[in-house]
Amino acid sequence: MNYHVLTLFPEMVEQGCNTSIIGRAVEKGLISLEAVNIRDYTENKHNKVDDYPYGGGAGMVMQAQPVYDAYQSIASRLEKKPRVIYMTPQGRVFSQSVAEELAGEEDLIFLCGHYEGIDERVLEEIVTDEVSIGDYVLTGGELPAMVMIDAISRLVPGVLNNADSAEYESFHDNLLEHPQYSRPEVWRDKAVPPILLSGHHANVEAWRREQSLIRTAKRRPDLLETADLSEKERLFVEKNLAKGREI
Numbered sequence: 001m002n003y004h005v006l007t008l009f010p011e012m013v014e015q016g017c018n019t020s021i022i023g024r025a026v027e028k029g030l031i032s033l034e035a036v037n038i039r040d041y042t043e044n045k046h047n048k049v050d051d052y053p054y055g056g057g058a059g060m061v062m063q064a065q066p067v068y069d070a071y072q073s074i075a076s077r078l079e080k081k082p083r084v085i086y087m088t089p090q091g092r093v094f095s096q097s098v099a100e101e102l103a104g105e106e107d108l109i110f111l112c113g114h115y116e117g118i119d120e121r122v123l124e125e126i127v128t129d130e131v132s133i134g135d136y137v138l139t140g141g142e143l144p145a146m147v148m149i150d151a152i153s154r155l156v157p158g159v160l161n162n163a164d165s166a167e168y169e170s171f172h173d174n175l176l177e178h179p180q181y182s183r184p185e186v187w188r189d190k191a192v193p194p195i196l197l198s199g200h201h202a203n204v205e206a207w208r209r210e211q212s213l214i215r216t217a218k219r220r221p222d223l224l225e226t227a228d229l230s231e232k233e234r235l236f237v238e239k240n241l242a243k244g245r246e247i
């Protein structure tokens, strides 16, 4: 997976992605990350990237030309026209299934805006996807792009150490993860659920699955509608967990 980020703050993206699991994946060559400074593609002597909006109004608008030329500097090197993701609160909301869809791409270009937005004409010309990371407004697209890079990268084979860990967690089958416990067995008078000490693998798995159902029903009942449940699990949810009923 090769990420290309069009930004006015390349250091922010580079530094945000050079540590921990993502940094290691870059070092191992499993992913690559290139931050392209849009300012390097200006054609005026002050390297200005923004201007007043036509029609008036507050704020400044990023101009089309430097964004387009920065994009071309990447796209002209690639064999296939890549997906170009514009980070904006107006886009479709990012989710695990969007991450899974994008993890199959060879190259992804992220376009990070600032100020009051980007000239619509260059968006029409180059953008294939508009994505929001949630219903709140940030000062720029860099953090959202890094959020997406993190979520997509952990789905790239080899990025996570434990092959299982990408599967068995929140949003696997559209359910939230079961609670986890580690040593000691008793902490502040709280004991670890005894079944986890039983050594009975099948019972542990059944308990964990039930805990996932309970958690999801309590915290994110909306997820249950599309969760991958067996007939028996559906009945369990309907009987015990439906509509705020406590177990």
Ligand code: ADE
Residues within 6 Å of the ligand: 087, 088, 089, 131, 132, 133, 134, 135, 136, 137, 138, 139, 140, 141, 144
């Ligand atoms: N830019 C500013 N706010 C954003 C958001 N919530 N998601 C994506 N890009 C953004």
